[in-house]
Amino acid sequence: MTSGSIADYFARYQVPADVITFVTRPVNHFIGGVEVDGETGRIDLIEPFTRARLTTMASGSEVEVDSAVAAARKALAGPWGRLPPLERQRLILRLAAAIEADTVFLSYLEAIGVGKSISDAQAIDVFGSVANLEYFAGWTSKLDGRTTSAVSLPGETFIYTVKEPVGVVAALVPWNFPLQTLVWKLGAALACGCTVVCKPSELTPLSAMRLAHLAADVGFPPGVINVVNGLGHVVGQALAAHPGIDKLTFTGSTPVGTAVGRTALGTMKRLTLELGGKSPVIVTAKANVRNAAQAILSGVFLNSGQVCDAGSRVYAHRNVYDELLQELKSGAECLPAGPGLDPRSRITPLVSTAHRARVLEHIGSAHREGASLVTGEPASTVEQRRDGILRPTIFGSCTEDMRIFREEIFGPVLGVSRFSEIDEAVERANSGEFGLAAAIYSDSVDETITLSRRLKAGNIYINAHGLLDPAMPFGGMNASGFGKDMGPEQLDSYLSTKSIYVQIGS
Missing domain, CATH: 3.40.309.10 (Aldehyde Dehydrogenase; Chain A, domain 2)
Known part of the structure; x- marks a missing residue:
């Protein structure tokens, strides 16, 4: 139930009933295509304007992380991994269309969860997310390797490269632009054929859960997009340390990013760290x-x-x-x-x-x-x-x-x-x-x-x-991290390149 102050706040701005139902119901995890309740307690979600409790969120642990990684690896080896590139493109475009059709709902979620302007939520967060998915959908059929001629090998050879998905991606998302930042990471990951385990901020999990449901509704196979909610030092660190995660992409503060990065290097993960700034x-x-x-x-x-x-x-x-x-x-x-x-x-x-x-x-x-x-x-x-x-x-x-x-x-x-x-x-x-x-x-x-x-x-x-x-890379240097979100430069961090040598004759 909502508190009186939140109820009055929602009534004053005529928040639709289905939005109120969504933001006041318990927030769980989304693993393998379904919602999963946690087993390790719950966290209160506080609405920023009234400062009253909005609802509660499942507080995940290594148990939920293991389950989500297993679901992501199963999808990677199963139907998602076998989809032709143009089928992936169609699914990504369907998700973009679903987000666009859900603009009003998602704008309310960002305004309620983050406290931000609902006008900005629509113009920046939602419309920006749609544009990003539409841009990266076009890359699915263009991730080619190359052939070349040997410059030093004797005899006759045929040599070429093949690009493959890096694997399972852990996406750690901040609270200031939760939907848009998640989609920045999803667009390239899905275009490259990866699967994703998302950890939203414990302050703002609502839009990630809504997006996971939309993805399931438009036909993404179970396990392609998973959401594990909880505290950063628990869920985030568990994802960074997990041997089943092949790449970690993090947006957040420099101190937290540094700690997560150190943990991730223990299993030699690919890393993208978009950290703080003082521009x-x-x-x-x-x-x-x-x-x-x-x-x-x-x-x-x-x-x-x-x-x-x-x-x-x-x-x-x-x-x-x-x-x-x-x-x-x-x-x-x-x-x-x-x-x-x-x-x-x-x-x-x-x-x-x-x-x-x-x-x-x-x-x-x-x-x-x-x-x-x-x-x-x-x-x-x-x-x-x-x-x-x-x-x-x-x-x-x-x-x-x-x-x-x-x-x-x-x-x-x-x-x-x-x-x-x-x-x-x-x-x-x-x-x-x-x-x-x-x-x-x-x-x-x-x-x-x-x-x-x-x-x-x-x-x-x-x-x-x-x-x-979406066509331009975003990311920094020095204490602002390394790696890029958006632009074609982002794609390489979600791809593995194999070099293949064929000796012709003896």
Whole structure:
């Protein structure tokens, strides 16, 4: 049953009855094509806006992990593994169509589970998932090996390569974009013929369960897509250590990714780690300041700042610094705040009380370390906040030794600093430990291209932020991890290549 506050919340925004039924029923696992109840206890799921208990979720263990891996290996050796590529393509396209037809339902799940804007959930999470599946469906029939001529072998030979699925993939998915990130990993894995065991965040399991049901409904064989719910240090580590997992793909924080990666190397798994970020933004003297401010606000306050590539540290040329701060201030103060189910909301609740506390601690540190508050949460109220929504907070006069400029905050917080020479801006932008993304604002084409080559990041945005497309790879370097999601570059990590030598004659 829902609590009164959740019932009132759902009634206020006219949440459909079938959505309410889905989000308030117990969340189990999905293994071998069916839901499976766990045997090791349950975890409360908390709705981010009301902070009330939504339902409970099965807390998985090694038992469920073993069962899911066995189901995935059985499917790999069975009907899924024998499907011709074009049949796989048709199934992937059917899943894309099912997700598109389920847009309203899935948008509600993301808004309720994550607390995010339902408008963003539809435009970014659901539509982005459909596009990703449609893109990778086209790759199923194009994963060819090659033939070549020997360059050193004597006699006559025929030599060629064959590409095969890497096997069973463990996909560890974060809470900020749970549906879209899962589909980023599913699209390439399914196109290559792999099977998947997904571990959603223990905070946001709803959309993964819905997707697993949709996949079964459109005809995916049992065991191709499995979901094991539970705590990361239990289920995630069990998947990382499991000898039946051939590849692990993880999106999340750098500390957790490092721990998972170490475990996975114990069984020599393939690894893709998309980790944290502290993306620098350079605004040059040649920038259109108003346009730059609008794009910066979109890039750092999307999903209330809970975005790995958020442009959260800005370096502005001294000639535009004051104007930019004013544009950022006025723009941030105009962003409507409210619950995720209100389609007008741009700033919505943070995902959990614990995460909100971490963000507030970072805001407090910025005040203590001498950053200048431009707008947002004043020092006097930092410890008093009790709701889930934090106002967009901007600090000026930031320096590299401040935590706000060094550490990933993952909340609606932006730091701005002034620079005089472009070489100084580049050096400071490259000085952090991360390397996920960077952005450049300038109306000079020469300047933007030159700077894009000097910045150390896996994704460079010019006069925009957070532009993502299924045809382009996404991933970072340094403490932001390695490997790519999306783009043709992602495919190789889900494929094994065999080299075959044929001696002709003697």
